[in-house]
Amino acid sequence: MQDLIEQARNGRPRAIARLITKVENSRTAAAEIVPALYAFTGQAHIIGITGAPGSGKSSLVNELAKALRRRDHKIAIVAVDPSSPFTGGALLGDRVRMRDLSGDKGIFIRSLASRGNLGGLSQATAAVIKVLDAAKFDTILVETVGAGQAEVDIAGAAHTTLVIEAPGMGDDVQSIKAGILEIADVLVVNKADRPGAARTVRSLKAMLQLGQALAMNHHGRSTQTTSVATVVSPNGLEYDENSWQVPVQETVAIDGTGVEDLLDVIMAHKNHLQVTDGWLAQEKLRSRREIEALLQMRFMDQFQTAVSQDDREQLITAVANRKTDPYTAVAEIFDQIKA
Amino acid sequence: MEDFKPRILVAKPGLDGHDRGVKVVARALRDAGMEVIYTGLRQTPEMIVEAALQEDVDAIGLSILSGAHMPLVSRIMALIAENEMDDVPVFLGGIIPDDDILALNEMGVAGIFGPGANMNSIADFVWEKVRARQ
Numbered sequence: 001m002q003d004l005i006e007q008a009r010n011g012r013p014r015a016i017a018r019l020i021t022k023v024e025n026s027r028t029a030a031a032e033i034v035p036a037l038y039a040f041t042g043q044a045h046i047i048g049i050t051g052a053p054g055s056g057k058s059s060l061v062n063e064l065a066k067a068l069r070r071r072d073h074k075i076a077i078v079a080v081d082p083s084s085p086f087t088g089g090a091l092l093g094d095r096v097r098m099r100d101l102s103g104d105k106g107i108f109i110r111s112l113a114s115r116g117n118l119g120g121l122s123q124a125t126a127a128v129i130k131v132l133d134a135a136k137f138d139t140i141l142v143e144t145v146g147a148g149q150a151e152v153d154i155a156g157a158a159h160t161t162l163v164i165e166a167p168g169m170g171d172d173v174q175s176i177k178a179g180i181l182e183i184a185d186v187l188v189v190n191k192a193d194r195p196g197a198a199r200t201v202r203s204l205k206a207m208l209q210l211g212q213a214l215a216m217n218h219h220g221r222s223t224q225t226t227s228v229a230t231v232v233s234p235n236g237l238e239y240d241e242n243s244w245q246v247p248v249q250e251t252v253a254i255d256g257t258g259v260e261d262l263l264d265v266i267m268a269h270k271n272h273l274q275v276t277d278g279w280l281a282q283e284k285l286r287s288r289r290e291i292e293a294l295l296q297m298r299f300m301d302q303f304q305t306a307v308s309q310d311d312r313e314q315l316i317t318a319v320a321n322r323k324t325d326p327y328t329a330v331a332e333i334f335d336q337i338k339a
Numbered sequence: 340m341e342d343f344k345p346r347i348l349v350a351k352p353g354l355d356g357h358d359r360g361v362k363v364v365a366r367a368l369r370d371a372g373m374e375v376i377y378t379g380l381r382q383t384p385e386m387i388v389e390a391a392l393q394e395d396v397d398a399i400g401l402s403i404l405s406g407a408h409m410p411l412v413s414r415i416m417a418l419i420a421e422n423e424m425d426d427v428p429v430f431l432g433g434i435i436p437d438d439d440i441l442a443l444n445e446m447g448v449a450g451i452f453g454p455g456a457n458m459n460s461i462a463d464f465v466w467e468k469v470r471a472r473q
Contacts, residue, residue, distance in 0.1 A: 014422070017395035026341050088344065089369035095390060096379035102386040109393055113374045115342065 005036050008135050013108060016135050020110055023127040027297065030127045037134035042283065044076075044133040045270050046140045048158030050120060050180065053146025055166040056190040058097035059253035061143050065101050066256070067263045068139055076108045076137040077101075078128055080121055082145045083113040090114075094143060108137065119153030120144035123297070126157060126290050147180055155183035156289040159282050160269045162262075164188045165204065167196035181207065184246055185269050188262060192250035204248045244272050306337045345373040345469040348396040350387045351380050352415065355405035360432060360454075364400060364461060371462035384411060388418040396427060397469045403433040409442070416446045428468040432456065 007015035023030040047064075049057050061077060068075050079094035090113035101107045110132075114122045121144055132140050144154050155161050163184035181187070181204075189200050247265055251258035273279040307315075315332070318324045324332075349365045351358060358380055365375045376394050378386065391399050399419075403411060412431065419425060430450040431443065440451055450464050 013392055017393055021346075021395045025343050028341070083374075084369065087370050087372045089372045090344075090374045091365055091369045092374060092376045093379075095376065099379060099382075099386070102383075102389055109390075111374075111376050111394060113344065115344070 001032060002036070005033065005134075008131065009037070009040065011135055016108060016131060017110070019131045020128050023131060024112065024122070024124040030124065034127055034130055037130065041130045041133040044129075044137055044140045045160070046129060046133075046142060046158045047266060048142050048144065048154035048161040049164065050144040050147045050151065050154050050161065050183075051164030051188075051190075052148070052166070055146075055164045056251075056253045057143050057146070057164055058094045060162075060164060060188070060190055060251060060259070061094075061141050062098045062100055063251075063253050063256045063259040064141060064263060064266075065098070065107060067259050069104065069106060071263075073138040074106045074136065075139045075141060076110070076132040076135070077141045077143070078110055078112060078125065078132070079143040080112045080114055080125065080145050083115050085116070088115070108132065108135075114145050117153075118151070120147050120151030121153045121157060123293070126286075126293075129157065152180060152183050153289075156285055159273055159279065160185045160266055162186045162188050162266070164190050165200055166191045167194045167200045185244070186262070186265055187246060187248045189248060189250050190253050192258065193252045197250065201248050201250060208246055208248070244269065244278075302337060303333060307333055311336075343473075345398070345466070346376065346394060346396045347373050347398050347400060347465060347469075348376045348378070348387070348391045348394060349400040349402065350378050350382050350390070351402050352382050352384055352387055352411045353403055353405045353407050354381060355403070356380055357404050358402075360404070361400075361402035363458070364402070364432060364452075367458035367462055368400075368465060371466065373462075373465070384414040384418055387415060388422060388424070391419070391424065391427065392422055397472060398465055399427055399429045400465075401429065401431050401433075403431065403435070406434070408433065408435055409439060412443055412446055412448060416448075419447075426472060428465075428472065430461075430464065430468075432461075 004015050004019055008019050019033060023033055049061055051057050058079065061079070065075055065077060077098065079092070081090055081092045081094060083090040092111035092113060094111055095109060098109060101109065110128065112122050112125060112128065117123050125142070129140055129142065142154065142158055144151060161183050163180055165187065167189065187204050189197055189204065191197065249258060249262045249265055251262055273282060315329045319326055319329050347368055349361055351361055361377070365377050368375045376390065376396065378390050387399070401412065401415065408431070416429065419427065419429070428449040429447065430452065431448050432452040435443070435451055435453060443451060449468055452461055
């Protein structure tokens, strides 16, 4: 195992691929691998890409990857697609949109199935990202399953979260609902050449202004600052690096329109995180989520070893037959675990 | 906790644009509980083997209807060997004349499924190969 980790650290694709399979298939293996490489992680900029199915996530990832390569970033892509709730099988098709990226040694692409997880990522995604981070990729693009309104796990996994919208996906009320739009560091209206794009941009901007008017905190951090330090990016983008106003960017992923500007904005956000305490805050959020998720899994494992399959079935049947109720059943299980 | 799922790459090398067959097979393998990675039309042997390597797949399925199966498969098998992935079984579908089957098997192709092949038999074949490799 140590050998494999060493090779992955040196960027050998086969070793990286093997390690990812191990952490994905076995928590026991992950519990051995992640501690061995954790000290080497924390270097990569993790960019999350989420949005509705068909909004253009994969095509945009393809274009962003090309733009990042032009800026000499070594990049990894993690693309998650859903698993069947019935057979556990999955069709992972994100590579179809990423064919331009093959043959480039500076790009590593891995498709993951969600394996029953509901937050838009798979349970192993955090560990997979760590393997890639330790393998010295500068930027890791993480594409979620096609998201509806509540798949917000990516916000805890990424430093910079992009939420992709396409024109014609709903009226103004959609944009003031809680959930996915709230996690965006950057909002992207893709397919901006389609009719209705301008309206979608207007509606998102109106939503953002409403939020500012209510003096909301973004990700729990105050967006109100007193000092103003305007920075100009290489492409002439002006922004204040101490405070972050969520921008609305327009792109046409199939021909790359707007992608360089989008990347400037993403880099501006990275810079903002580094200048403020945002980077550390994001790492803390990520660590908290991860510890909690691992704890939950450990508790579930403990429950499954402490309470036999037969006992569990009996309890489930008893609840279904109204002999007892779910709360009492859980109380009983807890007593058994404690005993 | 262990959670093993076979990961299968299904790919269309070469220039034919007929992907109905490969999609049906991808769907059948998905329904048999596997994680199927589909990479789209018109892939070069290099693209296919690179994807297989990064995705760390347990088997590779190729669909070829162009008649160019001999040079394509030969190149793919060579690249697989170059990347030390000889233990990954390769199976083939599409329009493959009987006369070529022996030569393809000698190149290392583990199974060949022509038109009318039963989907369950393909899924069973892949499962069996994957288990044998474990």
